Amino acid sequence: MIVYQEAKKQFLHDVRLDLIEDKIEQKVRERLHKKTAPNEFMSWMNSMQYMYKVMEDKSIPDESMIAIEYRIPNSNKRVDFIVSGEDQMGRESAVVIELKQWQKMEKVESKEAIVKTNLHGRNVETIHPSYQAWSYVSMIEDYNEDVRRYKINLKPCAYLHNYRLKENDDLVDECYEYYIDKAPVFTRGDTDRLSKFISKYIKKGNPEVLYHIDHGRIIPSKSLQDSLSSMLRGNQEFTLIDDQKVVFERALEIVKKEEKKKVYIVHGGPGTGKTVLAINMLVAILNMDQNVMYVTKNSAPREVYRKKLTDGKYRKAYIDNLFKGSGSFTEAISDDFDCLIVDEAHRLNEKSGMFQNLGENQVKEIINAAKTSIFFVDDFQMVTTKDIGSTNEIKKWCRYFDAEVYEDTLLSQFRCNGSDSYLSWIDNVLEINLEATDDFDFDYDIRICDSPEEVRELILEKNKINNKSRMVAGYCWNWIKEGKNNSDIHDIQIGDFGMSWNLGSSSTWAIDPESVNEIGCIHTCQGLEFDYVGVIIGEDLRYDDGIITDFTKRARTDQSLKGLKGLYKKNKEEALKIADRIIKNTYRTLLTRGQKGCYIYCVDKDLQEYLKKRLKKS
Template identity: 55%
Template sequence: MIVYDGLKSEFLKSCESDSIAIEIEENILSKLGRHTPKSEFRSWENSLNYMYKVLNDNEIPNDVGIAIEFNIPQTSKRVDFIISGFDSSNEPNMVIVELKQWEGLKALDGVDALVETYTGGAVRKVVHPSYQAWSYAQLILDYNASVQDRRVKLHPCACLHNYIRHDNDPLDSKQYKDYLDEAPAFTKGHASDLRKFIKKSIIYGDKKEVLYLVDHGKIRPSKSLQNAIASMLKGNREFIMIDEQKVAYEEILRLSLQCQKDYKKRTVIVTGGPGTGKSVIAVNLLAELTARDQMVQYVSKNSAPRQVYLKKLKGIMRKSSVDNMFKGSGTYTETGLNVAHTLLVDEAHRLNEKSGMFHNRGENQIKEIIHSSFCSVFFIDESQRVTMDDIGSVEEIEKWAKEEESELFYLELQSQFRCNGSDGYLAWLDDVLDIRETANYDLEGIDYDIRVFDSPVEMWDTVNEKNKLANRARVLAGYCWEWLKSEQNNTNYHDIKIGDFEMSWNLGSGEPFAVSETSINEVGCIHTSQGLEFDYVGVIIGDDMRYENGKVVTDFTRRAKTDQSLKGIKKLYKENPELAKRRADEIIKNTYRTLLTRGMKGCYIYCTDKNMEEYLKKRLETCNDRKNYTAN
């Protein structure tokens, strides 16, 4: 959908009469039903007056098409400005312009396509404008049948009209070269360069014909996108499905394809514990359904799983249209009914009610995901809800599926592929942590390397040795140590200090914690490890979980002040102390249960509370005594 469209002559006239921003505001109200904030209105006035200066050139035909705020179908993304026309060979062309008000930015090393700039009232990490323009063009190319069939050529660029460029400018840092080559960035004082860029591909006017084609194009993944993701999965052993995973995959595939045929809504709830292959199934479905001409996306609340699986698929590739297939759970606040064929929601227990940085957007993420797709698939483990904001539950999904008139289906992954083929370790943990009583008082018959260490240094040394085998061992910790934002990229600043043991929380820049070669020298938290797995993990249990008077107790007051997972617990405690204690107890125990199940082959533990250490050792001694007795 296009909020504003017209010919160049009409656009110039509206700019000259100072009515262009008013026209867009009125169109947004009538087409989208929302009012425009003053800041957005001012940004239109500033940016569009600059585009008036750029387009006020006789060599750019008066009948070229102009589109402002083009909503890319099946997404909530909007392209700021488009110029359409024909090139010298009378082939359809579109110039895509990403407009920015920025006056400066900071380049970020070690992360792909991210910069830091002042926007939205604060300094934030955002994507480089050239990457943004390129990714929007790629999204249109990958999913718009008219663009594919009519071979519409897309030319993305960025325009930072308030930005004064200098020699060796961070905007042009070498890590952004691939994206700048695809989508050049034009800055203040370079309107003539942007004008030349437009005139290379727009020679003749199209009277909005190309805009109409694109706006009414059917949704269909391109062959190049299908081939790209298929080739990434081919031969990638990490995504091979076994046994029950394959059964679940085939059933979800059948249901999704049925939605594609009869246009009825279906919601699939897939329950399964840690390591049961939920993510493996999701990634395989992503590839297969794309090959079946569906628009399908992998969705998660946490960015860590998306980053890691994308990295594993792409390998050394930096630039791929597959990037657009991995989305955050807050993406669907403004998308329409059934805009996607299938949405695959991993870690669904982590979904929130509201979206956005300030939790003020949308109504409910579960509702919005079901509303936005014909087939919604939720992979969920209710025992992994680890923050006050986590609302993902089977009951909540059922409620919204019924409201959206979506038929419900249930699948369960029972086999435990982590912990060497047994779910006995999980049951043992539940018993040990007083989460629930189980029959697994010991670890009889479970071939799993679990140890409790007296020293964090000794534990780290053991994890480090294991990591040398395949870079698949990490140290994790409960959130009991402050995380200083000012030092987030300083590996020499040690947030976690226990006697002579000092380490940093995982750094804010660089590759994802789960795959980076340097992560062994950092400590991961629940937010960078949940949904992922390693061969071995070392877990530091902090003072928020102790052993007192014969019981495992939790204490939310020992959590770091910078921990957002228990945000609001103090207020709740004043209003309802018992409820607050129950919520905090569940979150803290679920957090450690999740951390303690990240290792497939082994888990090494250090406790800051000596009573907790002795308790765990005794439980393990009981296991060893039972094994020795059975052997004799």
């Protein structure tokens, strides 16, 4: 989505009359449903004056089109400035410019494409501007089918208009040469150089170019499980963006350190790329000849990855040594592994084994077993009474082992069509966080359906595209023992509607072609993602002048709330508090599995009407 779009002549007029920042702010409010922070408004005031000087060069055609604040599909990232048209060969072309207010920076030679600069009053590590510009263009090319179809020539660059380049400056150090070659960097005094760079690729105006970029068909993003084999062969399948790249490079640096035990805690909500990062780390650390494993409590993602790697002709023994369950370290020797990467760490348990009778504490055992432990955590995705892998629990055992603790947070968002506002809306509507904004960006396809049949029809239709759409439900229906391998026996019955839970033999439910005819629960989909998800909200969540949770409506076969009835007899208030958190977190997780859209049916009609009103309100 492009926020501001005008021909060069109109852009120059808007800047000359000091209208540009107000126009951008108004469009951000109208199209992105966002308020503009004062520092962002000031950056437009500053940067657009410099871009005015660049763009008034007569070598850049008056008919060239300008785009400001283009939001990259399937993400919450925005490109600062685009100049588009045709090159001398008549090819559609666009120059993508990353604008920076920086005045100084330091190189970080130990990490690829990382620099240190002052942001928001603190000296922090971040990505080099050339890497950022290049990675944004890579993302556009990955997502936008029309950019590829029309062979649009996207040329990235960075413009640090406040930065005075010194002799032997760190900004252009040879350690950044690879990315500077891909995306040249311009600094204060480079007005003419940047104008010439733009005019080299933009010789003639063509409004179709921005149309193709802005309205191009967005194909589903690369699926992690489909790319695993290629990644292990050394191919780059995913371009890490902004804070993802920073966290990735920091992880490699931490693993290399020869010192006492280390623990790296990486926070991130739904869609922030935790699993993409974890797998990228696994491959990179393997390439460092380190003894490393990918660990999850939930078997579903491991089984999906194992299946894909087996299809990729990897030996079973090799695969099994890469992907382990969280209960595999009860008897591990201290520092037996160089690195353990724990995805969905919030799902860790105390006891291990089929009968929960092995070990003491999975967090403790993992930290004990590895020289470096990397935990990916979302405290809002703890969905059973046994989930103990909170940030506080991890830090408790860090103190026990006197481990060096590192901590970072992922903010970039790639699920739910990159809509931060959808995730915030979920938190507000479910009353998980009432301070979260309930403004909603309708780029994400969310529908409140009047029947479960409607949800099923939508998912079946979407699944025809590429087998990446599934139905899920709250665990409010018993799992019929006799029907675990028979989809004709319907565990879930709502009026005339009937479907089975995912069959007992299907650990790869998320990718099995026929499993679109079954319904998954929290345990079979957490840690995975789909293009579209259909969610049936059961009777454990309803509306009555507020969101009400009711753990008594959960299925008898659900182990998520095991022990809660006993606690309820002893401490009613504490039991209800735990149940409320688990039920809300469960639906938060289910409602955020979809990359492209989410279709919802509520058993409770009052909740259904409430959600419809909240959508209309937005």
